[in-house]
Amino acid sequence: MRVDSIHGINNSIGTPPRFMIIDILNYLKRNIMLPLILPLALATGYADTPTIERPYENLTYTKERSHATTVHKVAVGWPYSLELVINQDGRKGLDRLSRMCGRLEEKEGKNALVAVNGSYFDPPTRRVIGTLIYRRMRLINEKWDRAQIGIEDWKAPEFGYFFRADGASFDYLLTGGPYLVNNGENIVSTSIESERFSKQKNRPNPRTGIGKRADGTVVMIVADGRREAERGLSLDELAELFINEKCEQAINLDGGGSSTMVLSGEFYGREKTENIVANNPSDGHERAVANGIVVVQQEKK
Numbered sequence: 001m002r003v004d005s006i007h008g009i010n011n012s013i014g015t016p017p018r019f020m021i022i023d024i025l026n027y028l029k030r031n032i033m034l035p036l037i038l039p040l041a042l043a044t045g046y047a048d049t050p051t052i053e054r055p056y057e058n059l060t061y062t063k064e065r066s067h068a069t070t071v072h073k074v075a076v077g078w079p080y081s082l083e084l085v086i087n088q089d090g091r092k093g094l095d096r097l098s099r100m101c102g103r104l105e106e107k108e109g110k111n112a113l114v115a116v117n118g119s120y121f122d123p124p125t126r127r128v129i130g131t132l133i134y135r136r137m138r139l140i141n142e143k144w145d146r147a148q149i150g151i152e153d154w155k156a157p158e159f160g161y162f163f164r165a166d167g168a169s170f171d172y173l174l175t176g177g178p179y180l181v182n183n184g185e186n187i188v189s190t191s192i193e194s195e196r197f198s199k200q201k202n203r204p205n206p207r208t209g210i211g212k213r214a215d216g217t218v219v220m221i222v223a224d225g226r227r228e229a230e231r232g233l234s235l236d237e238l239a240e241l242f243i244n245e246k247c248e249q250a251i252n253l254d255g256g257g258s259s260t261m262v263l264s265g266e267f268y269g270r271e272k273t274e275n276i277v278a279n280n281p282s283d284g285h286e287r288a289v290a291n292g293i294v295v296v297q298q299e300k301k
Helices: 017-043 097-108 188-194 235-244
Strands: 059-066 069-076 081-086 111-117 132-134 137-140 148-151 158-160 172-175 179-182 207-213 218-223 247-252 261-264 275-277 291-297
Touching: 059 111, 069 111, 069 261, 081 097, 081 132, 081 148, 081 172, 097 111, 097 261, 097 275, 097 291, 111 207, 111 218, 158 247, 179 188, 179 207, 179 235, 188 235, 207 235, 218 235, 235 247
Parallel strands: none
Antiparallel strands: 059 069, 069 218, 081 291, 111 261, 111 291, 132 137, 132 172, 148 158, 148 172, 179 247, 207 218, 207 247, 261 275
8 A cells, every 4th residue: 555645644745754654544444444333333232223124112212413413312102111320330421322221121120122221421430410319319409490300100201390309209211301391381491590500512313212102101312423424413402302302301411422322122023122223323323321201111000
């Protein structure tokens, strides 16, 4: 391979050798490494489009383009059962969402149909930010003035600021924010300020959110971003997607490189115990996160 045939390399006299080395490395990454890595990524489920959009009658996956971004949406109609999945510590520490779903299946026999990442976390300490309730145990009791989702077995989730009640009884609760939609209206401009988020939070980024329609249907949305041809969504744009889905309420969850949607292998015509990442994480791989919200397959007690 002739060095001077590589596009973009300055091979003129006097060019420091280190610039030639950088150009060669970039060429190898772009023309050799990427073609080798991409098929492997597709084989593991990343960027792989499900072949079955509706493996269950009350559960539908759709993939669309919006605002120059790939958006992954799941609508879960009644009846359903929601839970949280956590890493083995719960209060701090991180794990991949797909692995947390796998543990739920291995230890309790519950098949995770779909899951999205949940709480924010502090990267240096890996500690969950905001109140966290897991199976009625209050693992973290930090009264952050931010939107929350509360879950009870076999009931539609509730959205609000439950720390203000200081005793709201839920099987599961996590803190996200900001509040995106309330009573079917976009409230991002006021919630960003009241929940003390920086206005920069509204810039386009990978996003995760969860909402609810009037009939109890749960809608989960994950948007790609921070990639070529993937702009990401602003919070206002995410809110509008939930409004278009006829959600009465919706909140934002941890985003950026944490944004993850995991689907059961049944969406791909594979074993249901396979947990496959449906979106394209901005890190190029599935990031370890604090916890997740999961729709589980089990018989109502």
